[in-house]
Amino acid sequence: MSFDIAATFRPGLPAPGAKWSGNLPYSFLGGHNDGASVPFGGLTEAASAIMMREGPNLATYNLGGSPQGYLPLREFVAASLATRASTPTDPDEVLITSGSLQALDLVYSLFLQRGDVVIVEEATYGGTLSGLAARGVEVRGVALDEDGIRPDHLEVLLDELALAGTPPKFIYTIPTVQNPTGSVMSVERRLALLELARHHGVAIFEDDCYADLVFDGNRPPTLRALDDGGGQVVYCGSFSKSIAPSLRVGYVVADWPVVGQMLSLKTDAGTGALEQLVLAEYSAAHFDDHVATLTSALSAKSQAMCSAVRESFGEAAEFTEPRGGIFVWVALPDGVDTATLVAPALEKGVEFNPGAGWSVDPAYGSRRMRLCFGHPSEDTIREGVGLLAEVVAAETGLQLP
């Protein structure tokens, strides 16, 4: 008689995963990137060069160095933030993480307990919403426009929460290439956000995962830089979007009280050394050139996606062209619930993120959807969006072009 091990699992588990069953022909979800732009030749050369120098150090955890991560990689991150994002950084302020998802997890573990409140943007990264929900944290959404967080609404929220005796533990923002809206927060808004956070004594968690992918290369200073040593901002970034998502290397940049405490929460015996070594070696020589090539390819795909949505949906789709990144945030007319379109779209081989998973307020999110364009070809984008429009027309009765 076989033992029913599932009967001994703890209560309250999320729904189990499904067996992987292959990829769909028209996939507009996930942070996948342009296959032709992955610099695998350069990464391979970097691997050969660095392994000659550092190979034997693989025998020790953390390559025999700091648990904060491989020093040349932290030096690259620091130098790159200084030159690309006007953010002078000391390598000792950098903690390398196993993808920025681990950075998020560490921030949650550092600040949050069940019942805490966090302010997020009204449309935000779905993984953050599910991660916070899994920890029993309440989220409040702050309104966005094309320049990012609206300070007038943030002020109201902060006042409300203070009055209720439930001040937020931090404000989570994706200021540069906001996920999912693709906007870039203006410097004026950044300063206003910092001012309000200071006034209310609330930390800011700045998620800059997509910030290297601004199409026009015009990247504003980070909130962390504008805070100018004020101690208000914990920053994170990633190589997933700029180099390759299958590599799991991200980073936190913060003052020592944060980094030191995170070290005791990061119980994984270090982030994968081979990926750190190869990224350090490759990035020092090639990062800027590679990102310029990549963003040019992504900008073309963004144009293809926006054109396809305009052609297939016409007036029924509202969106702002993304200023960078790999997704566009599309609103359909009132009354449409994009969650109900998922199953019929799958039948046509099309997948996308319905807006509810990327929004705090279902009323705001339900008519929206996130369409990712980093991985599919321009032809696939055009065909897939056409099929998606057919599904929308059939399911909602909307008159589309």
Next chain:
Amino acid sequence: MSFDIAATFRPGLPAPGAKWSGNLPYSFLGGHNDGASVPFGGLTEAASAIMMREGPNLATYNLGGSPQGYLPLREFVAASLATRASTPTDPDEVLITSGSLQALDLVYSLFLQRGDVVIVEEATYGGTLSGLAARGVEVRGVALDEDGIRPDHLEVLLDELALAGTPPKFIYTIPTVQNPTGSVMSVERRLALLELARHHGVAIFEDDCYADLVFDGNRPPTLRALDDGGGQVVYCGSFSKSIAPSLRVGYVVADWPVVGQMLSLKTDAGTGALEQLVLAEYSAAHFDDHVATLTSALSAKSQAMCSAVRESFGEAAEFTEPRGGIFVWVALPDGVDTATLVAPALEKGVEFNPGAGWSVDPAYGSRRMRLCFGHPSEDTIREGVGLLAEVVAAETGLQLP
């Protein structure tokens, strides 16, 4: 005025980490491995070969495949378990993890909530003890001898816990190259353990991280194999000890109800793909030969460590020669507390694991210590153990040779 961000951290955090300050000359702690045995040339060749084939797939999370991990690596794990450990395995039963520490974390998340009870071996991996303590889980220690868990004591423990209405959620065991004792559980004991676990309806979590490092190559069948489809055993292993600890790749082997549920708990967007690719390519061709060379080097270091302890401590040190792995578990006379030796040893440049952190019962653990020999040279071992003996003599007044 600078913001005091630490004042907003959650309560109950562990002590923060310290800034890294370099390595000691005589380090006998940590799962580091023999530097000369790291096959970095072979790993580099593997990287070049595999990147030509799989490079563009780095553009998609999980290399565009299953979130369970890179299929050829899962196939290698399955084949290797069959040939090296008499454990027929389907690649679909394998979940690749970011080191076996993530495997441990996933098992904890799957089974445990605050207040649960787990049975562990009376001497066991310190990371497991601290991980369970951080989750508010109570541990009970089962007695060990040279053949592993003592079934007579396990039976008493299981009966006691059943009677108290607090049956354990699982039994955690490191049967092959037990950490820290270096023993290998006999097949008879394995069968007795399974029988008791079945009788009490308790799962077994088999941590086989060091199992590739048995010096005489005589590796018994795993508990998972002996369970023969009974569904009782969740298994984990690692490449950290057999290839290199800086690479963070481990694996869980379990039935689908476990693997599927773990997928929903593994929210890291996949384990690093570069390390998976390189390990799959390298291991398929070279794993067995490499491990034979490595264990031969480690066996020589084990001899060096055991000789050094005998020479420097004489009758004052009791230990059983490890049957594999990278550590020896040494008991000093009653009344010695190895925790008090840490600071004076550090002053001489020597570090080791005091036994309390690797034991359930302080009375059992306090006179013991774990000495790791994988990384230091034989000369360093001899010198460092000599210095440690000087510290012990000076601090305890013991007469040593």
